[in-house]
Structure formats: C-alpha cells, structure tokens
Amino acid sequence: MFLDKYDVIVVGAGHAGCEAAAAAANLGSKTLLVTMSLQNIAQMSCNPAMGGIAKGQIVREIDALGGYSGIVSDKTAIQFKMLNKSKGPAMWSPRVQSDRMRFSEEWRLMLEQTPNLDFYQEMAAGIIAEDGKVVGIKTALGLSIYAKTIVLTNGTFLNGLIHIGDKQFGGGRAGESASYGITEDLVQLGFQSGRMKTGTPPRVDGRSLDYSKMRVEPGDENPSKFSYSNITKPLAVQRDCHMTYTSPLVHDLLREGFERSPMFNGRIKSLGPRYCPSIEDKINRFADKDRHQLFVEPEGWNTCEVYVNGFSTSLPEDVQFKALRSVEGFENVKFFRAGYAIEYDYFPPTQLKHTLETKLISGLYFAGQINGTTGYEEAASQGLMAGINAALKAQERDEFTLKRDEAYIGVLIDDLITKGTEEPYRMFTSRAEYRTLLRQDNADYRLTPMSHKIGLASDDRLRRMEEKFDKADKMVTFFKETSVSIAEANPILEAKESSTITQGDKMFKIFSRPQIEMEDMMRFEKVVEYTQENNLDTEMLEQAEIQVKYSGYIEKERTNAEKLHRLENIKIPDNFNYDALKSLSYEAREKLKKIRPVTISQASRISGVSPSDISVLLVFMGR
Template sequence: MFPIYDVIVVGAGHAGCEAAHAAARMGSKVLLCTMNMNTIAQMSCNPAMGGVAKGQIVREIDALGGMSGIISDKSMIQFRMLNRSKGPAMWSPRSQNDRMMFAEEWRLALEQTPNVDFWQEMITGLVVKNGELKGVRTSIGLEILGKSVVLTNGTFLNGLIHIGEKQFGGGRTGEAAARGITEQLVELGFESGRMKTGTPPRVDGRSLDYSKMEVQYGDENPEKFSYSDSTTALKEQRTCWITYTNKKVHSTLEEGFDRSPMFNGRIQGLGPRYCPSIEDKINRFAERDRHQIFVEPEGWNTVEMYINGFSTSLPEDVQYKAIRKIAGFENAKMFRPGYAIEYDFFPPTQLKLTLETQLMENLYFAGQINGTTGYEEAACQGLVAGINASLKAQEKDPFLLKRSDAYIGVLIDDLINKGTEEPYRMFTSRAEFRLLLRQDNADLRLTQKGFDIGLASDERLAKMNTKKEETAKLINDLKQKKFSPESVNEGLEEIGSSTIKEKISAEKLLKRPQIGLQILKTFNTEIDAYLSKYPTEVLEQAEIQIKYDSYIEKEQQMVDKLSNMENFKIPLKFDYIAIPALSAEGKQKLNKVRPETMGQASRISGVTPADLSIITVYLGR
C-alpha cells in the first residue's frame, strides 16, 4: 500500500510543514502524517508571525528556501517593523495574519510540492526492529516504513487541557491528544518531561466598543517577509487595537484564583516565562494597576478577535465576568474561553546539532517536542530537521548552522548545549553576534547555503547576488562621491549637524547619526537622481554597512577568533568518564550532550575552562 519513504514527518504544524516541504524540495520521497487534514499549519495561538528576534527567524527560513515567509506574506493583513527607533540589529518584522488563509496557503503549497504524500491518522508509535528505526505505526495498526522519521507533535503528546477545575485530554481545543509515542520513547531510554502553554479567549468583534480603545495601525509603507518576488507588499491593512485591564478586572480574576489549575497544583508543567497568563501577571506584578491588552483580528473578513495579553486557564464564568470589565469589552460576547494545555516534551540535550536523536539513528525531533514555544521557533527546527533527514537519506554531509550564521543556529545550539526547563523563546539578547544577524541581511548570509543543499532556487541565488553586487557598487560610489561646503552646508544647518570647511565624501557624511540616504538625497539633486536608480533594499543595506562598519568589523573579528574552537573536532565516542582530572559536573554534562567540537563543549553549562584544557591535552593538542 505504501512505498518506503525517505522521510516520514509526524505532525503538520509549523515544524512539520517546513520539514516536509524542505525534504521534498531536496528530492526525498516524503509522507506527512496528520490527525486532521483540515488543520494543517493551524495557528493555534495568536494570528501573527514574527516579532522581536522571531521576525529574523522567519527571514532566515525564507533565505534558506523555506516557506514560512511566503505563506505569511500571502495571508498578511497588517505589517509592522518593530523597534525602528533602535539600531538595525533590533529591527524586527511582524505581521498579523488571516488564520484561515494561512492554513489554506500552507496546505496548497504542500499539495503543489512534488514528492509529498499525505496520510490522515494518528501515529501511535515507531516501528523499531533490532534497535533500528524502520518507520511508524498508526492507530489502526498500519506499519509505514521509512528511512527516517521527524517527530513534530507540538502540544499533542498526552495533551491535557485545563479550564478552571475542568480538565480533559486534547492537543488543541476540539482535537484529540496523541498517545503511545511518549511511552514507547521512554521505554527506549529517552527522558521526557511536562510543559504547559496557554491561550486567551476569543471574542465576537461585533460586541466590542472600539471608541474606548487605542488604534494600532500598520506601517505606512508595509514591507514583507520574503526576499523572493513571489509575493507583494500589502496595499491595504486591517487595524488592531490596544486597551488595558484595571483594578476591577484584577479583583474579579482574583476571585477565581482558588479554582485556578495554575495555583492549586493541578498543572505540573512549567509555562513560558515571557508570555505569562493574566493570573500570573496579576500575581507576579501585584503593584501594577493595569496590563496591556492587544485586540487582534483573526482575518480579513471574520469578526473573531484574539485577545492578546489575556491568556488564562481560570474558570470560564470568571473569564467572562472579568473580560467585560475591560474598557471597550463591556458587552463582549465570547466565542470560546481561554485554556491552558499541558503536554510531553523531550529535553533537547538528547539531540545532535542536526536535531537527530543521540539514542536512535534516523529519528529527528523538531518544535515543541524539544521544549520551545512559538511558531517561528518550531518552523526553523522543522526546516533543519527536514533538511538533515533528507541529506542523510541521500548519504550526504549534514547541514549545520553556527551561532554566527543565524538566529536558527543560536536556537539549536542553546537547546542542545544548555537544555531548557521552561518553554524556550528566542530573543535578540540570546545572540552574541546580533549586529551580524540582522533581518535585512538574512538573504546575504544564508541563500548560498540554501542553494548549495538544493533548497533555495536559482532565481533566489541570482536575486541575492544582484543585491550583493549593487550594494558593493553603491558603497564604493559613496566613498568616491565628494561634496563641497557650499553644496551641503545649508542642509546640514537645517538638521542641526555641524557644517564642513572642505570637501567630504558621501560615506563620511552618512556616518553622522543625523544623516541617512533619504536626507542626503535632499542636499543635492545630482545625488537624488543617482540614488533613485537603486531599490530600497540596496539603499538600506548600503547605509547600514557604512554606518555600522567598525562595529560589524569587530563582531566579525570575534567570530573569526572563535572559529578555531568550532573547527576543533571531538570524537563522538570520546570517553569523558575515563579522565580523572575532569570535574564531576563536567563529566556528567559532557557525557550527556556529547559535543562535536570544542566550541560546543565550551558553551555547555557546568563545563569549566579547566575541563576544556584537560580535554585539549587528552586530544593531543
């Protein structure tokens, strides 16, 4: 009935979709298994993509040849570039999306990808014979064989939903939990744990009074995620709104704290620290009289609203009473209450940097099964797992991203070397080379890598090379172009910048904090005409590289210094236990993580500089 697949992907969320698409694009025969074909790429939580650091990840996925950026663009209803007032390392694209359109676009993209087959049924276990992975087993007892399996189970592994004192099994509201896989993996020797996440109530937008809220518009000139020409920027946008909780809301919520599963001990799993529930906010920040609430449309035409900032697992009657005390929500009608969900995960220190498990060859984990939270974090893991599963099936070298290559590299390195005891979320502060890892240059950093493994297209590579060449030419021209005092001093005075006494290059003027290329164009009609020939992305790239040249150079020097450690390989079967001089904690952590390089070993929590020196001696260096 089934062929032997190169890659079997279990779960069709953000991680599973990227894994299936990547592996198939690279020539592997792929089977995507899901419990429900109608919920492929479901936005289970907020209808948005990107944000601080997350937007950089979406751009990186796109640069490598993944689909999250394109799907986000096609289903976008609003775009904002966050942190524009800060330096370019902090600029982060974010979109509001049409939830139904997002899922539909992903399904259509997968259906139009050659080499992808689908199977709708619960996967209850793996087929393992003589210690080797052979495929997956379905709920009706079918055995589907494959060379590798990528598990992207999201919140479905023994999922348990909590609403007040009520609890019931489920991976999402209205969908069954997945059972059997955790138990089998634990039998095989894997360590598992429990985590939790939550979601807010959804309300009827027709019942809200928007005159009592602040309007949040999209950017005047919206951009897009994808570097390709397959999508276009928005011509019109939907607005969002901001309102606030108050003391009455807080006191109403507190009335239900004794029935809260979070406070009465029914929830055992740890929740995301950086996305706390409303009851957690009130408890942790008791001194605050109000908390911000974002009212986000679920799509172009629907009246359903997502109440961002009001995630809760309190009883539904408490939620209803409290939400009606928020300004603008006095007559709110709820579509469904918020809830918390507990689920199984597997500590990611059990993985290799390829996201293949250490215990079982050809088995890969991606997404929330690894203890992460967020669509973007899941999608990039799915992409890397799908790429590596495909490469292994084709007997090719693995694909690895270093911390200096991408936020994706930072995320995977953090998970494997540090592990996580709470849902991991990406932040710009986690990346030590964030000036190199900007959202605007993800294509320059990663498109060649995506092309080399057969994922990014010829057109993408050509477009990136054109941008690279035009940026270099423009920077060189700006170094050569000289301005006389009489041509620019009037403009400099107007913006409060010191005047010049002799000719100065355009490049040196650009290094002044008050001056950008758009201001420079106003100084001189000749330069205005010249710069107008270049696309916006080239102008932006040239300006950033000129302004931050010395800082970028310093970061690159740091990367070069650390590269020696990254190139210093450690044999996978190196016996740490046999080295008496190593610290007890060092032995334990090194033996568990099995680092592939000295660079990786240096980032493992608990491994001391003395431990590293001892290993170096034992390796004969």
Template structure:
C-alpha cells in the same frame, strides 16, 4: 497488512515544524509522507494569528532565505505588516505580520498539495518501528504501518496533551482536538528522558461587540514590507490592531477565581513560558501594577473573531467572562470561547545532535515543541533543518548545521542541544551574541548561497542575491567617491544639529554620523537622489547599514573567527568523561550527556567552565 511503498522521510504532525520539514525534504527530492491527525488543521495557528516579531522576524527571514515556505505563505495571507524597533539600531529591527488565520492554514495546505513528492495520511501515529536502534517507520492507531528511512516527529502540544479550564480538565492537543498517546511511552522505554511543559491561550471574542473608540488604534506601516525575498504580493489593505488595558476591578474579579485555578492549586505540573505569562500569573507576580496591556488582534481580513493577546488564562470560564467585560471597550463583549492552559510531553533537547537527529535512535529527528520550544517561527526553523538533515541522511549527504555566527537558527539549535531548556524556549535578540551581523535585512546574503548549494533555494533567489551584492557594492563605491561642497550641505547639517564642514567631504563620511541618514541627503541634494535612484531600496539600505556599522561588523566577524577556531578542534568518537578526574563533577556529567562533537560545542555547554575546556584540550593533546 496495509501495504505501502517505503518513504525516504515520514513527517509526523502538520504544524509549522511539520509543514517546513515535509516541504524541505520533498523539494530536495525525497519521497515524503506527511501524517496528521486532521487534514483540516494543517498549519493551524493555535495561538495568536501573527508571524514574526522581535528575533522571530529574523528567524522567518532566515527560513525564507534558505528556501523555506513560511515567509511566502505569510506574505500571501497577512493583513497587517509592521517593522518593530525602528527607533533602535538595525540589529533590533524585526518584521511582524498579522495573519489571516484561516487563509494562512489554507495557503500552507495548498502549497504542500502542489509540492511534488508529498503523500498525505490522516490518522494518529501511536508508535515507531525500530530495527537495530534505527527508526524504520511508524505505526498508526488503526495498526497501519508505513516504512520510512527517516522519521521526523513534530507533535506540538499533542503528546498526552491535557487541557485545563478552572477545575475542569480533559485530554486534548488543542481545543476540540484529541491528544496523542503511545509515542512518549515507547520513547521512554527506549531510554529517552521526557518532561512536561505548559502553554496557554486567551479567549476569543466577537469583534462586533467591542467598542473600539475606547481603545488605542495600532495601524500597520504606511508602506508595508514583506518577509520573503521573492516578489510576493504587496499588501494593499491593512486591518488595524487595538490596545487597551486591564484595571484594578479586572484584577479583583480574576483573583476570585484563584481558588479554582489549576496553576495555583498545583494541578498543572508543567512549566509555562516565563515571557508570556497568563493574566492571572501577571497580576499575582506583579501585584504592584494596577494595569496590564491588552492587544486586540483580528483573526482575519473578513472574520469578526478577535484574539485577546495578553489575556491568556486557565481560570473558570465565568471568571474570564466577567473580568473581560470590565476592560475598556469590552463592556458588552461576547465570548466565542474561553482561554485555557494545555500541558504536554516534551523531550529535553540535550538528547539530540546538532542536526536534530536523536542520539539514541538513528534517523529519528525531533522538531518544534517536542524539543521544548514555543512559537511558530522557532518551530518552523527546526522543521526546516530537520527536513534538510533527514533528506541528507538517507541520501548519504553531509549534515547541514548552521553556526551561531551564521544564523539565529544556529543560535536556537545550539542553545537547545548544548544547554537544554526547562521552560518553553523562546528566541530573543539578546540570545545572539553576533546579532549585529545576524540582521533581518541580510539573511539572504548570509544564507541563500547555502540554500542554493543544498538545492533548496532556487536559481531565482540566487540571482537576486548576486544582484543585491553588486548593487550594494556599487552604492558604497559611489558614496566613497562622491564629494559634497560645504555650501551644498551646511544648511542641512545645521538643521540636523550636526557639525558643519569647512571643505569638500565624501558622502560616506557624512553618513557615518549617527544623525545623518541617506534620505536627508537625497531630499536635500536632487542630483544625489537621481544618481542613486537606479538602485533597489534593499540594496541602498544594505549599503547604508554597512557604512554606518562597518567597524562593529568587522569586530564581530573577527570575534566569530576566533570562536570558530575552537570548532575546528573535533572530538573523535565517544569519550568516557568519567575517566577524566581533573574535570569538575558537573562538567563530567554534562559532557557525558551531550557528547559534544567539537571543543567549541563543549565550551558552550552550561556548567562547563573555561578551566574544564583547558583540561579537555590537554587530554586531547591540543
């Protein structure tokens, strides 16, 4: 028998969820073992080489604010930065970075290797050690047993993974990597429900063979931002992305492959992501459209490999190749490898508690695609939360759960646990009812105090938050007191199409106008610019957002407080909802499966009506 010391936390899988889980537990003080099938693919960007985006950028900022590592790694390895949705309100602003795929993985590995308390083991895990309905460790393909007080499973697409390219199919968790078997079968024997999902990836091509003059260039922001709230490196040299389009000839060639399509011929059983369909799915579902957008994204700062975003496909490789060459700029394209679809096992997340611990086996946590999600950011935040809670569990500390009103992370986990998902779950701003207060710019103010209290966010982070709070308050106070004469400002107001003033007016009242921005005032009033120049840009931005959206923000906080009252109604113990005939049949079924911990959680379960909640509150004597 191979002997090893007992670990506090064992993390299985070293993708985005596994990396954050291992780093969080180790940085909190747990002795961690990270088991991966291949040490050379730690934090591999299996799909597009980018971090952030709509709603995903908010999640990444939250991970960073709590003391996670993904934002720092992204900043150190990005090759382009863009703030999306600037034309909309601040609740929609979403940072996105194009990453250097190879450097991203390398930086994550070095980060983990330099983290105290983490050991590594390269091998497939084929089973769990279970004792008295509690996980006690893992067993590998070689029969090696590692004992641990808690286990976090972050298996990604590797559980019984099956890759499809046309009529060909073969086992694999990723291109050129083996699938993992054994864990699904054991969990099903233990009573877990499992399902199948699918995702896909597009072809990669040789950038030297493309004609960029026929495409639309998409540069990064003139002044690039960053994801981390720490002083990470400023991006100096950016690489552009490009936009081109499919056309009717491309669509016709793709249709010739439909008879060999694993999706249309029923060989793929799992459901794919509705919001990221394959190119063949797009031309089939949207037959009235004669073109679809294609984003050409560099895989790194030096490599010639390009990622063809929007051309995900599982059609035969020759069909993919012929269709690609009919896209503008791709006439002479050379393909490095074709796109493919991959099916894999997942476990409906209604089988979890809000801590991401399973209900059937104590001290066992699931994070990432095993829970039915899609996306690096969704995986990373689950890994972070599972790592924190696994550490807290084995050290007899309180669970750490974020509310829907506190973070996008809270929305994501609450949705998964209470509503489940039958298709790959992706985060959108529309999923967050409190999005006006869950912005990317204030994630540090919302979450760093929590991360600091946990022991994960550093003293430096907390000091930065306190400075930002002081500066934001000082800027607001200054603008509330600062009076501006009509003669000073009316010319600018006329220029902006805003009503002129007839008497002295506070700066704060001018800034509440939708078409008046702080930069307008500072450009026009040099003294104002001088007096505000002492403050950090993020403090100024925070102050202006607070001023402009004050009434909306207050309204959201009141609404969140009302909803929070239901969270205070704790449901003690495991109730037998079958014995409550006044509940609807669907409510009894869903409540029995989820076993909510509070009335608030019960109210968010899909299929549980307000009438059911009233019945439940009467039953509980509320």
C-alpha cells in the same frame, strides 16, 4: 500507498511539520506528511501573527533557506510592522498580523503543489525501530508505514491535557483529540520525557466591542514584507489592531478565581513559558502594576473573531468572562470560546545532535514543541532543519547545520541541544551574541548560498541576492569616492542640527554621522542620479546605509566570531573517555558525558563546564 516505502515521513502538520515536509520533498526525497486532520494544516493555535522580536529574523532566515513561512505570511498578512525601528538594525524585527483561516489554507495549497509529497490523515501511534535505527511508524488503525528517516513534530498533542478552571479533558488543541502511543514507545526505547504547559486567551466577538474606547494600533505607513522572493508584494491596504488595559477591578475579579485555577491549586505542575505569562501569572508576579496592556487583534480580513493578546488564562470560564467585561471597551463582550491551558509531553533536547537527529535512534528527528520550544517561528525553523537533514540522510549526503554566528536558527538549536530547557524556550535577540551579524536585512546573504549549495534555494533566489548585495557594495564605493561641496552639504547638515563642514568632503563621511539618513542623502542630486541609473530598490538602499553606518561594529563582531571558529574546529571524538581526565571537575565530567559535545566550542557553552575544564580538554588534545 501503504506498500510504498518513503525516504522521509513527517508526523504532524503544524508549522514544524509543514516546513519539514516541504524541505524534504523539495530536496527530491519521497515524503509522506501524516496528520490527524488535513483541515488543520499549519493551524495558528495561539495568536494570528508571525514574526516579532528575534522571531521575525527567524522567519526571514527560513525564507532565505527556501522555506515557505515567509511567503505564506506575506500572502495572508492583514497588517505589517517593523518593530524596534528606533534602535539599531540588529534589533529591527518584522511582524505581521495574519488572517488565520487564509494562513492555513495557503500552506495547504502550497504543500499540495509541492512535488514528491504525499498526505495521509490518521493518528501516528508508535515508532518502529530495529537495531538502533528507525524504520517506520505505526498508526492507530494498525498500519505500518516504512521510511528511511522519520521527523516527529507532534506539537502539544502528545498525551495533551486541556485545563479550564477545575475542569480538565484530553486534547491536543481546542476541539481536537490528543495523540497517544508515541511517548510510550520512545520512553521504552530509552528516551527521557517531561511535561510542559502553555496557554491561550479567550476568542471574542468583535461586533460586541467598543473600539472608540481603545487606542488604534495601525500598521507601518510604508510596509515591507518577509520574503526575499518577488512572488509576494507589500500590503497595499491594512487592518488596524487596537490596545486597551486591565485595571485594579479586573485584577480583583481575576483573583477571586485563583483557588480554582489549575496553575495555583497545584493541579498543573509543569512549567509554562516565562516570557508569555498568563494574566493570573502577571497579576501574581507583578503585584505592583495596576494595569497590563491588552492587544485586540483581528483574526482575519472578513471574520469578526478577535484574539485578546495579553489575556492568556486557564481560569474558570465564568471568571474570565466577568473580568473581561470589566475591561474598557469590553463591557458587552461575547465569547467565541474561553481561554485554556494545555499540558503535553516533550523530550529534553539534549538528547539530540545539531542536525536534530536523536543520539539514541539513527534516522529519527524531533522538531518543534516536542523539543521544549514555544512559538510558530521556532517550530518552523526546527522543522526546516530537521526536514533538510532527514532528506540528506535518506540520500546518504552530508548533514547541514548552522553555527551561532551564521543564523538565529543556529543559536536556537545550539542552545537547545547544549543547555537543554526546563521551561518553553523562546528566542530573543539577547540570546544571540553575534546579533549585529544576524540581522533581518541580510539573512539572504548569510544563508541563500548555503541553501543553494544543497539544492533547496533556487537559482533565481541566489541571483537576486547576489544582485542586491553587489549593487549595495557599489553604492558604498560610490559614497567613498564621491565628494560634496560646502554649498551642497551644509543646508542638509543644518536641517539635521549636525555640525557644518568648512571644506568639501566625501559623501561617506557625511553619511556616517548618526543624524544623517538615506532620506537626507537623497537630497544630493548625484545620489538621486546614481540611484536611478543603477535601478536601486528599497532593500539595496537600506543595505548600503547599514554598511556605511555600522561597518565598524560589524567588523568587530566578525573578528569575535572568527575566534569562536577556532574552537569550533577542534573536534571531540564520539567515544571520548571523559572519565580518563581526572583534572576535570565532577560536574563537568557528568555534563560532558550526558551531552557529548561535538566541538570544544560547544563544550564551553554547557552550563557547569568552567574555563578551567576547557583548558584541561585543550591540553589533553594537544592544543
């Protein structure tokens, strides 16, 4: 094996590494996945859940592109919820509660069944590069393994340091050692590195909790699923989650330990995720709040281990325990393990291209927390894109990238490489200016044809997508062409407190009213007959409804996206001399030289580059 030369080596088997390895192997590249522990493949290091606001859209995009995260999430889910259903479809976000042990097992089984993929358990301890090009990796045992391209997905392991109160020790995750050597090699090659931190709550024994004092949080009555494929099914049975609250007493008990908290006494200097703050952060930043929500989430179907979502902390374990015992329902709680914070090395992502290849070393790709992101979904999507591009480069094929109006993944990568990040980056719907186009329901329509073209999405995936949207389009035409009488329409309109009609009208016009839903339209016999005759499923009906109700918004956003494309089409040469443009502001010149944008559109999104700077560039380029 060690004499083999690979097309792609993926270092790290977290969410980014697993997607990278699967994508590269499925594109026909001879791939090696190197990890310190084959038992912990795709470990859910923090909460046992996939999806959520904007993150659910990313999982559906990964699935539409031919990645595995959606399928694994469906197969190992214990609860499904579609969040934000009270808002428009651009905000709907799927989320599953997962069985942590089954999730990791299912990922491993899927990877082992993937052709072209080898595994090796050892620490990768260095990078081998020659003449500005990566050629392999060094292992802790002194082996050299060679490849055309390398994808680094090191998570929180690079020089990882775990903090619990005034104690600290090396580690990449609880119970696992940190990884050493790669940061030092990359810095020597000229890369800039930094430190970030993240935290996790205590895990507790569910048998010691009093659920009767908590609010039940059930899954959806009619659950959906992540994957567009037909190899997974919605859950027939679900497990409940629960919710309880902290209190002023809990806050006072936690404050007693602040001076022993590494975050407050200055021992941790790196920045943590603003949008997933620790409990001590929340008490400090929101001093006016006398309580905070705690979601009590089971870790699987059969285990009694429970994740206390909302109680992330690095306080001393005795303080954690005392405070948690004062939470309603937790009076007799027993700990499985304490919460902790972890510091680790990352590399500012402005050092990357849109393909996630580094600008400095050809053939070297970064994905996941090494780029300063937080979250399984963000990591998995980067892994997928890095794995695709590493394989395409090894095969001397054209690169594959996604624009901001094509996918949340496109927004994520563009934000990272254009703006960089000084705190762990998390995706939100508000980050996507074209979120009406980037809905969770149409990720297959947006991305499956692109993925099929490069050879990742299967023929069956493409056929299923085309059938779904063809049938939805035909149903919209049916609504436009079919009339209803006063007698048919008014009882339905009255029931929904919508103004009645005085003459027959087209179904499309009735359906366009905000109060009327597909459920109401199914009260028309003609609609029921049409649905049955054409064998329309729930996804097709949902798609038709969105097209009827939101066509105006979608069209407006599409027009705006086309304007963006005009600037995307104006390329900036690699060796462009910004110093020659004296009319550029000093800040713009420095930022443009550092980030080296590929297009005028990307240049316009760099912080510090003003509209007048863009005008100077456009004039110089003859536009």
